[in-house]
Amino acid sequence: MSNSKTVFSELIQSRRSVRKYEQNIEFDHQVVGRSLELATLSPNSSNMQLWEFHRIISEDKREQLAEICMGQNAAKTASELVAFVVTPYKWKSRAEINAAHIRQAFDGREDATAKRALKYYEKLIPFIYNNDRFGFFGIGRKIFSYFLGQRKPMVREVSKSDIRVCLHKSSSLAAMTFMTAMQAEGYDTCPMEGFDSQRAKKLLGLPKQAEITMIVSCGKRAADGIYSDRHRVAHQDVIFNH
Ligand SMILES: Cc1cc2nc3c(=O)[nH]c(=O)nc-3n(C[C@H](O)[C@H](O)[C@H](O)COP(=O)(O)O)c2cc1C
Structure with missing residues (x-):
């Protein structure tokens, strides 16, 4: 029988950065909306909420943004992309x-x-x-x-x-909530920092002082959408007790 502890653990275990999504599928864009609403509940520094979430839905804009993401497959094959943005101003x-x-x-x-x-x-x-x-x-x-x-x-x-670091920390937490929420609804994601920030900001009409923390691509994983087995360094190399 599954309880909330095992459900959460399974979500975290099964989330992978997906580099290739299935094409010509029914993608429910409302799931992205719901997941972003959950993301706004993420902890954030002083509850200042200096973040914005820009959805890139139209095919034309997605194609342009995929080029700006250095033509990465994770962007090119995505059904939707979301830019996590900080707004210090x-x-x-x-x-x-x-x-x-x-x-x-x-x-x-x-x-x-x-x-x-x-x-x-x-x-x-x-x-x-x-x-x-x-x-x-x-x-x-x-x-x-x-x-x-x-x-x-x-x-x-x-x-x-x-202060920039502080804002990007909060925005990253929102991105993590978002990716987990998407996973919970059966969709996959890939966080990306490999993009031309100047061109991306121009495409999204963002002001000069705004910064993009990361762009998260969304879709349904293709059968060959995960490029390698998951690997992490040993727990004792990163978890320390004091
Ligand atoms: C801030 C950040 C930026 C990333 N940028 C990219 C990227 O541009 N392209 C990409 O394919 N993966 C990117 N990744 C995904 C990582 O490569 C991936 O999380 C890592 O290899 C671990 O794999 P997993 O997410 O499947 O566990 C990024 C991840 C993070 C957190």
Whole structure:
């Protein structure tokens, strides 16, 4: 009898990066929509949700994007592609949404916990996310964090490039939720970072400051769609107990 533990384990075991999908099949595009809705529930840094999910559905756009993905089979044979995008420039509105949510949740309370929660989105987040074009603010924060960190534990990843990493972490978690959800509905995926980011952004009409974390192709695996047996280094080489 299967329980949720074995179902989850089977999902993770059976997910593979598929490089060739079946052609001329009925592909249910609604599954992608549902899986993306689940992906929005992924954990993300400070709940800022600085991500967007761009679906590439039309044949014409898929063909163009497949070329941009260096002509990879995983892209060329896909029934749909999804670009996971980070949007650092939306930080102000996202911070406001979070602050408003907290205000509502605390319902007029003015105790220390409520004040601290609001301060997080009204003071700390603007301090960390506000960046000038050249990253000088971030260098300032880095120096500030270095000196504060001499006396007590301090977050060190505060530069403009650190924030990029932070956003891509959250977007990657969303991609993983998405791929697992697709797998649960009987479809396959392949995450890809092998693409021309400039051309991809142009095709999707993304602004300069947006970045694509990865493009995930979707479809039904072809009989020869998995190129090799799965292999991983030994658990003792990557799992450590302290
Ligand atoms: C961030 C990222 C980028 C990847 N880029 C590509 C890619 O461009 N093309 C490709 O065929 N596979 C790509 N992969 C898939 C990996 O090669 C694959 O996950 C790895 O070989 C392990 O195989 P498995 O996913 O079947 O377990 C990527 C995976 C990740 C996580």
